[in-house]
Amino acid sequence: MKIEDKKRVLREMVLHRRFEERCYQAYIERKIGGFLHLYPGQEACCNGVMEAARPGQDYVITGYRDHVHAIKCGADPKEVMAELYGKETGSSKGRGGSMHIFDAAHHFMGGYALVGGPFPLAAGIAKAIQLKGGDEIAICFLGDAANNQGVFHETLNMAALWKLPVLFVCENNLYGIGTSIERSTAVIHQHKRVAAYNIPSAECDGQDIDIVYQHARTAVDHVRAGNGPYFLELMTYRYRGHSMSDSRGYRSREEEEEWKQRDPIFMLRDRLITADALTLADFEAMEKEIDAYIENEVIKFAEESPEPRVEDLEKYVLADRESQQPWLTGKAA
Amino acid sequence: MAQIMLWEAIQRAHDEEMSRDPLVICMGEDIGVAGGTYKATKGLYEKYGPLRVMDTPISEGGFTGLAIGASFLGVRPIVEIMSVNFAWLAMDQMFNSAAKIRYMSGGQIEAPCVFRSAGGAAHQLGAQHSARMEKVFMGVAGLRVVTPSNPKQAYGLLKSAIRSNDPVFINEHELMYNMKGEVPDSEYFHPLEGSDIARSGTDVTLFGYNISVHWCLKAAEILDKQYGISAEVVDLYSLAPLDRAGIKQSVSKTHRVVIAEEDEAPVGVGSEIIAIINEECFFELDAAPVRVHSALVPQPYNHTLEKAAIPDHEDVVKAVLKLFGKA
Ligand SMILES: Cc1ncc(C[n+]2csc(CCOP(=O)(O)OP(=O)(O)O)c2C)c(N)n1
Ligand SMILES: [Mg+2]
Numbered sequence: 001m002k003i004e005d006k007k008r009v010l011r012e013m014v015l016h017r018r019f020e021e022r023c024y025q026a027y028i029e030r031k032i033g034g035f036l037h038l039y040p041g042q043e044a045c046c047n048g049v050m051e052a053a054r055p056g057q058d059y060v061i062t063g064y065r066d067h068v069h070a071i072k073c074g075a076d077p078k079e080v081m082a083e084l085y086g087k088e089t090g091s092s093k094g095r096g097g098s099m100h101i102f103d104a105a106h107h108f109m110g111g112y113a114l115v116g117g118p119f120p121l122a123a124g125i126a127k128a129i130q131l132k133g134g135d136e137i138a139i140c141f142l143g144d145a146a147n148n149q150g151v152f153h154e155t156l157n158m159a160a161l162w163k164l165p166v167l168f169v170c171e172n173n174l175y176g177i178g179t180s181i182e183r184s185t186a187v188i189h190q191h192k193r194v195a196a197y198n199i200p201s202a203e204c205d206g207q208d209i210d211i212v213y214q215h216a217r218t219a220v221d222h223v224r225a226g227n228g229p230y231f232l233e234l235m236t237y238r239y240r241g242h243s244m245s246d247s248r249g250y251r252s253r254e255e256e257e258e259w260k261q262r263d264p265i266f267m268l269r270d271r272l273i274t275a276d277a278l279t280l281a282d283f284e285a286m287e288k289e290i291d292a293y294i295e296n297e298v299i300k301f302a303e304e305s306p307e308p309r310v311e312d313l314e315k316y317v318l319a320d321r322e323s324q325q326p327w328l329t330g331k332a333a
Numbered sequence: 334m335a336q337i338m339l340w341e342a343i344q345r346a347h348d349e350e351m352s353r354d355p356l357v358i359c360m361g362e363d364i365g366v367a368g369g370t371y372k373a374t375k376g377l378y379e380k381y382g383p384l385r386v387m388d389t390p391i392s393e394g395g396f397t398g399l400a401i402g403a404s405f406l407g408v409r410p411i412v413e414i415m416s417v418n419f420a421w422l423a424m425d426q427m428f429n430s431a432a433k434i435r436y437m438s439g440g441q442i443e444a445p446c447v448f449r450s451a452g453g454a455a456h457q458l459g460a461q462h463s464a465r466m467e468k469v470f471m472g473v474a475g476l477r478v479v480t481p482s483n484p485k486q487a488y489g490l491l492k493s494a495i496r497s498n499d500p501v502f503i504n505e506h507e508l509m510y511n512m513k514g515e516v517p518d519s520e521y522f523h524p525l526e527g528s529d530i531a532r533s534g535t536d537v538t539l540f541g542y543n544i545s546v547h548w549c550l551k552a553a554e555i556l557d558k559q560y561g562i563s564a565e566v567v568d569l570y571s572l573a574p575l576d577r578a579g580i581k582q583s584v585s586k587t588h589r590v591v592i593a594e595e596d597e598a599p600v601g602v603g604s605e606i607i608a609i610i611n612e613e614c615f616f617e618l619d620a621a622p623v624r625v626h627s628a629l630v631p632q633p634y635n636h637t638l639e640k641a642a643i644p645d646h647e648d649v650v651k652a653v654l655k656l657f658g659k660a
Contacts, residue, residue, distance in 0.1 A: 059406075090439070091439070092438050092439035092441070093439030094439070095436055095438075095439050096437040096438060096439065102437075102438035102439070102441050103441075105441075110437075110442070112429075114425060114429050117426070117429060117430060119398070120394070120396070120397070120401075120402060120426065121398055121399075121405070121426075122402060123399045123402060124399040124401055124403035124404070124405070125403065125405060125406060126402075127402070127403045127408070128402070128406035128407070128408045129406070131355075131384065131385075131403070132406070150394060150395075151394050151395050151398060154392035154394060154395025154396075155398070157390055157395075158395055158396065158399060161390070162387075315440070316435050316436045317435070317436055317474055317475050318475065318477070318499050319445075319498035319499050320477075320498055320499050323498075325497070325498075326496075326522060327492070327493030327496045327524070328493075328525055328526055
């Protein structure tokens with residue numbers, strides 16, 4: 001990554017961090033309901049991979065920890081926040097919520113709440129790309145615990161068999177809710193599990209964006225060149241609880257502190273400062289500016305947007321209900 | 334109009350749609366090189382090749398999800414699930430991904446997928462290969478469910494399902510693939526919603542769908558010849574949504590109702606039709622509606638027990654006679 005790109009990415013990562021922290025606050029104020037899964041600590045994963053890919057063009061799919069992935073693909077933070085507020089102006093018109101952010105225009109194919117569910121969907125998106133002959137790729141970001149679902153294995157098999165252009169990114173944060181990986185999974189290093197399907201893979205530090213980027217470069221190039229799937233495992237950590245009702249009794253504060261010593265944002269910041277590309281004052285000013293943007297634009301938009309109309313409750317259930325098509329009436333097209 | 338078998342009708346719908354639109358593809362176990370367990374995809378592999386006619390591994394959840402993901406980008410996959418008993422493994426993807434995607438994305442993404450599957454009790458296939466599961470599919474928001482009773486419907490419903498932007502589950506019957514019937518020579522789309530009057534009558538309405546339409550038709554014949562009772566047979570080829578208007582219309586005409594279904598009764602098509610009658614036209618009824626259905630048992634292997642578990646046209650006749658106080 002060039003210095004200019006690194007500076008831009010640092011800014012994006014700060015936005016991602018501050019956005020999520022602001023969500024936390026809004027949740028406490030009961031502006032956001034339901035489940036809320038936050039991303040702080042893992043920013044280098046999404047950012048490092050997507051810097052090596054083409055955000056907005058390549059198709060991205062993920063689980064319920066999805067706000068940052070959507071924004072990185074090009075979704076407007078205002079619309080993402082409005083979605084969390086359940087507003088009509090939200091990314092999914094208030095019908096989805098935190099776990100179901102979508103931005104089809106930017107090829108962000110969603111936010112899914114069934115652990116492992118996106119695996120085959122990602123392969124299907126790759127199948128569609130293959131049929132249409134484009135040079136986009138599908139990128140599937142999921143957690144470590146998702147790999148214990150049957151569809152993980154089913155999908156790896158099919159993706160390898162049919163050489164589908166899909167990159168699986170495993171954000172291994174060592175926990176699935178409150179169960180640590182040693183307690184749920186016979187193999188800690190997830191990339192070893194894909195070897196059985198003849199899929200090339202790599203594991204790397206998920207906290208250092210330069211390392212993530214470097215490995216993602218290889219992975220993305222491999223997939224885009226038509227060589228079939230690739231599996232990239234990023235060792236990372238989520239700072240907050242799994243969702244909002246999590247007091248983190250299953251792990252020690254020392255372990256958390258140890259990971260925070262290698263914070264993805266601060267590591268990149270310090271590297272840029274050492275390279276004389278940034279000062280601490282620049283960084284602090286940037287943080288302030290981003291906080292102001294979030295408050296004055298993002299939150300304001302979400303607060304002031306209208307609720308969906310109750311009359312529209314059943315809108316979007318069936319496509320053909322909305323457009324009386326010939327295959328409903330039985331008349332030839 | 335040519336007389337063709339039901340599997341040929343399905344094959345023809347595949348072929349026409351695949352030759353028209355390169356984004357129509359099909360997939361399933363043994364559908365390609367082997368030509369399909371029920372021949373419904375015979376010859377397509379040779380014509381369209383392995384990229385569009387995909388023999389899948391035995392991974393129902395996986396390949397169904399893969400089809401759904403492809404449909405998000407405008408591909409129109411027709412997924413064959415060899416037997417509806419295996420569809421349980423695919424339901425997570427059908428229900429959680431296909432049926433909900435349009436709603437939860439605020440209309441941004443659609444899943445124009447078709448899932449076809451053979452269900453019903455064939456002969457002595459035992460508990461794990463004899464299920465009827467339409468009741469499970471018909472209560473899911475965002476999913477259409479249709480079920481053909483003859484080759485014309487099989488052809489026309491599949492054509493419409495492929496063109497539809499909604500996910501459609503097509504419930505076929507293992508015993509009906511070789512049934513012959515007339516199918517229009519020119520292209521034909523059967524509506525995905527509504528119902529067909531399979532036989533018109535005045536004294537009682539027999540509601541059926543898929544194989545039970547044939548029990549109803551046979552029963553209507555007997556009722557007419559031997560008992561002078563004129564039965565109307567309504568073919569509910571669309572199970573989701575059910576044709577409220579059609580149900581009301583027929584009940585308002587005959588005032589008596591028998592519902593025949595191969596599925597077990599609890600939480601089924603029959604109970605739903607009775608609920609609709611209650612809501613739409615309760616005071617049109619001259620007698621309480623009667624359900625004819627399977628026993629609530631895992632399908633027994635033994636021939637005699639199997640026959641006892643599954644209803645047929647004689648049970649429909651008996652139910653009607655009871656309604657008229659003749660039994
Ligand atoms: C099919 C299914 N089973 C269980 C759950 C409940 N659940 C939600 S997240 C989660 C843990 C997933 O952990 P991981 O895949 O590592 O992702 P992370 O949350 O760590 O990012 C579980 C068990 C679910 N949503 N879906
Ligand atoms: Mg995890």
